[in-house]
Amino acid sequence: MSAFQKTEAIRSWGRVQNGPHWAAAPHWRDEIPALLGEQAPARAAVLATGLGRSYGDSGLNVGGRALAMTRLNRLIAFDPATGLLRSEAGLSLADLIAFCVPRGFYPPVVPGTSYVTLGGMVANDVHGKNHHAAGTIGRWVTAIDLARSDGSQLRLTPTQHADLFSATIGGLGLTGVMTEIEIRLRPIQSANMEVEDIPFANVEAFFDLARESEGSWEYTVAWIDCVSAGRKLGRGIFTRARHAADGPLEAGPAGARLSMPIDLPRWAFNSASIGLFNEVYWRRKAQRRGTRRQKLTKILFPLDSISRWNRMYGSGGMYQYQCVVPPDSASDAVRALLAQASAAGEGSFLAVLKTFGGVASPGLLSFPMEGATLALDFPNRGERTLALMERMDRVVAEAGGRLYPAKDGRMSSAMFKSGYPNWRRFAAHVDPAFSSGFWRRVMA
Amino acid sequence: MTSNVTARTALILGATSAIAEAVARLFAAEGMRLLLVGRNAGRLQAIASDLTVRGAAAVETEAQDLMTQAEIHPLFDRLAAKLGGRVDYVLICHGYLGDQALAARDQAEADRILAANFSSAALWTLAAAGHLRRQGYGSLVVLGSVAGDRGRRANFVYGAAKAGIATLCEGVAHDFAAGGPKAVVIKIGPTDTPMTAGFDKRGPLWSKPEQVAAVIRRAADGSRPVVYAPGFWRWIMMVIRAIPAPIFNKMSI
Incomplete structure (x- = not known):
């Protein structure tokens, strides 16, 4: 009997892409070589999967094999003197945080949700709100154990198999299965953060605030109103935060307190309701100025308190559009992108703007580069939405920017190749037995 | 962290089962001293490293096939001696679901x-x-199953064995009732573990090993001789046991 079982349709986080897989859920590292070698069913391509938070098709392998990695969540070693932690690749970030906060440590880089695996974080070379200070997670990875379909098991480090190491960081799981990962955690003195919200009037003011904050605030991010037209376009709330110097070291309760029980109907999501949300959010935040103290999980993972929030966008699902544009063109490009979204009447609840610092990303396919990153959610309205994103692609390409594969389910092959000039070097490291919906699409 | 000498101890038999591992993590977080017994030395070591990092005062492993032992009493005493002769918790977790057909x-x-x-x-x-x-x-603490509460065509050989072990454990608990040690059988509902790989696990009745482990951890310090995990299975099985045979025979459960 094959260890792989046919599943129902598996949906990615954006819920537009989905389909059945042949899935196996190994509980032991020693099972992986045999699973990779299994010829049934029909030598289908394989992809290791985690907690399914990628928005598009980079975490899907419809019709192929999926290795569900979340049961491989054992810790292997931790040295409190150096902060080095080695664990199996399926460890969730939420588990890691629950482990390390009481011990006075924190992951050096976290994405916007704690419901991701360590393997997923490395495969997407994730960034956080502290990118200007810490760079991407890949900079903190000291070793990766990689199982390949030829039966080899390699330990990759920045100096050992260095090419494959840099292909695997941000490599979207295409270079093999990461079985173990070692990262360097950072010390913290408190589970609290000092936080400040500052309203700003336009995109220029955002960049001024970002420049002014980066020296003394480790975490910065902005919510931006992408619905309002004209003078209000680009207004937003700039949030900056830093670890508190003292306070309790308790991770706080894990898990969601609320859940989105149903798919919201499509009519609930229109330009009026989004406009209203943006207006109310702006007014509420703009009133609350000054510094406050908050649990770091609340600052860094605001949406984790609502499980399955993606259902807010209805049964049709959503797209997230996240791009980065280089510093010289950043201001103009961001304004042009916001204008496109606003003109199309396709504003989103969650529009996020952040600057990336100059720290180089270590992966051949890493998304972050110096400049500004803008992320917008669009409910899936079919052709209309796709056409808008194509218009936005032209702005991004012109500016010399690129799109984030973890969020993408629709960029063209040309858009991918222009954004990731290292793609040929990367492709040479792809394990021939591995693929994903994303990879088949952009290589087509 | 508790020191080696004063830390409480647990002996876990069948330690590579997913539920045993989840309970062991709770023990480790309490700083206990653990001895893990199972067949596969490499897998025991993977669990031992994890438990050590998570805060266990000490973790030892012993690779033994629990099924093929002729002299269990002296082996048990030797295992207990590895924990310094002091055993605060014993978990009996080995099992085999098998194929009813x-x-x-x-x-x-x-x-x-x-x-x-x-x-x-x-x-x-x-x-x-x-x-x-x-x-x-x-x-x-002995792991049983809700399958032991009533024979069903889908898995009655397994169910019969689990009914037997539950009765035996209840007897031990009765024997212990005078005071001192205690015994509890945990009747576990369907749980998403490697044992049940290949089952369709959608639906509200499937539990995660972590949920079941939390119930087991509490039951180990409780006073009840029979505990369902999760607890709602107590009520479900009460109903299932009460269904008259003519109706039960027409049900495919």
């Missing part, structure tokens, strides 16, 4: 299901009970 026609499969879930589990339970009685304290 195959067991119906193949003696070896039926024998394996009965031996793993009843004979072997029972002999280890008796050895552990003897040790705890001599020791005068300690908590004996």
Whole structure:
């Protein structure tokens, strides 16, 4: 009997892409070589999967094999003197945080949700709100154990198999299965953060605030109103935060307190309701100025308190559009992108703007580069939405920017190749037995 | 972290089962000293490293096939001696779900299901009970199943073995009732573990090993001789046991 079982349709986080897989859920590292070698069913391509938070098709392998990695969540070693932690690749970030906060440590880089695996974080070379200070997670990875379909098991480090190491960081799981990962955690003195919200009037003011904050605030991010037209376009709330110097070291309760029980109907999501949300959010935040103290999980993972929030966008699902544009063109490009979204009447609840610092990303396919990153959610309205994103692609390409594969389910092959000039070097490291919906699409 | 000498101890038999591992993580977080017994040395080591990092005062492993031991009592005493002779918790977790359809026609499969879930589990339970009685304290936790509460065509060989081990454990608990040590059988509902790989696990009745482990951890310090995990299975099984045979026979559950 094959260890792989046919599943129902598996949906990615954006819920537009989905389909059945042949899935196996190994509980032991020693099972992986045999699973990779299994010829049934029909030598289908394989992809290791985690907690399914990628928005598009980079975490899907419809019709192929999926290795569900979340049961491989054992810790292997931790040295409190150096902060080095080695664990199996399926460890969730939420588990890691629950482990390390009481011990006075924190992951050096976290994405916007704690419901991701360590393997997923490395495969997407994730960034956080502290990118200007810490760079991407890949900079903190000291070793990766990689199982390949030829039966080899390699330990990759920045100096050992260095090419494959840099292909695997941000490599979207295409270079093999990461079985173990070692990262360097950072010390913290408190589970609290000092936080400040500052309203700003336009995109220029955002960049001024970002420049002014980066020296003394480790975490910065902005919510931006992408619905309002004209003078209000680009207004937003700039949030900056830093670890508190003292306070309790308790991770706080894990898990969601609320859940989105149903798919919201499509009519609930229109330009009026989004406009209203943006207006109310702006007014509420703009009133609350000054510094406050908050649990770091609340600052860094605001949406984790609502499980399955993606259902807010209805049964049709959503797209997230996240791009980065280089510093010289950043201001103009961001304004042009916001204008496109606003003109199309396709504003989103969650529009996020952040600057990336100059720290180089270590992966051949890493998304972050110096400049500004803008992320917008669009409910899936079919052709209309796709056409808008194509218009936005032209702005991004012109500016010399690129799109984030973890969020993408629709960029063209040309858009991918222009954004990731290292793609040929990367492709040479792809394990021939591995693929994903994303990879088949952009290589087509 | 508690020091090695004063830390409480647990002996976990069948330690590579997913539920045993989840309970062991709770023990480790309390800084306990643990001895893990199972067949596969490499897998025991993977768990031991994890438990050590998570805060266990010490973790030892012993690779033994629990099914093929002729002299269980002296082996149990030797394992207890590895914990310094002091055993606060014993968990008996080894088991084998098997294939009901195959067991119906193949003696070896039926024998394996009965031996793993009843004979072997029972002999280890008796050895552990003897040790705890001599020791005068300690908590004996035996993993049973809701499948033991009523025979169903889908898995009655496994169910019969689990019914047997539950009755045996209840007897031990009765024997312990005078004071000192205690015993509890945990009747576990369907759980998403490697044992149930290949089942369709959608639906509200499937539990995660972590949920079941939390119930087991509480039950180990509780006073009830029979505990359902999760607790709602107590009520479901009460209903299922009460269904008259003519109706039950028409149900495909």
